[in-house]
Amino acid sequence: MKKIFLVGLLVSFVVVAEVPLNIVKISNNVYALKGETSQRSKDNFGNNSTHGVIIGKKSVLLIDSGASFLGAKQIHNAIKTITEKPIKYVVNTGGQDHRWLGNDYFYQLGSNIIASQKTHDDQIARTDYHLNRLSILIGRSLNGTKPFYANETFNNKKIFNFEGTHLELYHFGEAHTVGDIIIWMPDEKIMFSGDVVFVDRMLGTGPAKNIKSWIKVFEKMAQFKPKVIVPGHGSVTNLKIATQDTYDYLIFLRDKIRKIIEDDGGILSATNINQEKFK
Ligand SMILES: [Zn+2]
Structure with a gap:
């Protein structure tokens, strides 16, 4: 009996060795939750991403809800170590x-879910794609996940007074995904960039269809001159590093691909581009 119990313990340990989220305090009431910068896995519940937390007078606003039910629960557990206040709002940045x-996890707890209309439509359009891909990458860590689409949407701009904290939400155009938004806190000059900015790791250009637009969106984001940027992936950063890791790479790709097209090269020539500079 003892032996069976021990084996059971061992198996459950081997199945999921949870990779915790790194909690980073940015100001009195603002935090970032940083996940792994590697691929989605059963151990990180798909949360290979960075999330934002703003604590209001009575409740919490969470930026990005995680890749799965268990991923959301992990985010919630991390927030519980900071505050006992309920999560009243969730914003999806892309x-x-x-x-x-x-x-769905946060909606069940009573949260209102906000996104741009284009992100809402993108969520619907790519649900099956995400669930199929996640089932391969994170396996049983996807258990319990039910797609739930944002229940409050806006087109290009939303000014939001969150319990005394002034927030500005902007959709400037297509970037990493079609409906990406940024969230600006003008009083503290903190920018939540979502997947408009990646640092510490190679940029994921997979779902991006329009690099030109992404470059423009980055430039608009940079015009705010943020002091702190909470990126979509990687560590809390500043505009200089965000520019090096994201903007310069997008410009590099655009210029290299443009050259290939001008020289009548095929798509396969793109695989020969030397990307050493961004290793
Ligand atoms: Zn991402």
Whole structure:
């Protein structure tokens, strides 16, 4: 009996060795939750992403709900170590899995889920794609995940007074995904960029269809001159590093691909681009 119990313990340990989220305090009431910068896995519940937390007078606003039910629960557990206040709002900054597949978990707790209309539509359009891909990458850590789409949407701009904290939400155009938004806190000059900015790791260009637009969106984001940027992936950063890791790479790709097209090269020539500079 003892032996069986021990084996059971061992198996459950081997199945999921949880990778915790790194909690980073940015100001009195603002935090970032940083997940792994590697691929989605059963151990990180798909949360290979960075999330934002703003604590209001009575409740919490969470930026991006995680890639799965268990990923959302992990985010919630991390928030519980900071505050006991309930999570009243969740904002989805884009249409990628880790931005929204934890929505259902928070909706069940009473959260209102906000996104741009384009992200809402993107969530619907790519639900099956995300769930299929996640089932391969995170396996049983996807258990319990039910897609729930944002229940409050806006087109290009939303000014939001969150319990005394002034927030500005902007959709400037397509970036990493079609409906990406940024969230600006003008009083503290903190920018939540979602997947408009990646640092510490290679940029994921997968779902991006329009690099030109992404470059423009980055430039608009940079015009705010943020002091602190909470990126979609990687560590809390500043504009200089965000520019090096994201903007310069997008410009590099655009210029290299443009050259290939001008020289009548095929798509396969793109695989020969030397990307050493961004290793
Ligand atoms: Zn992402």
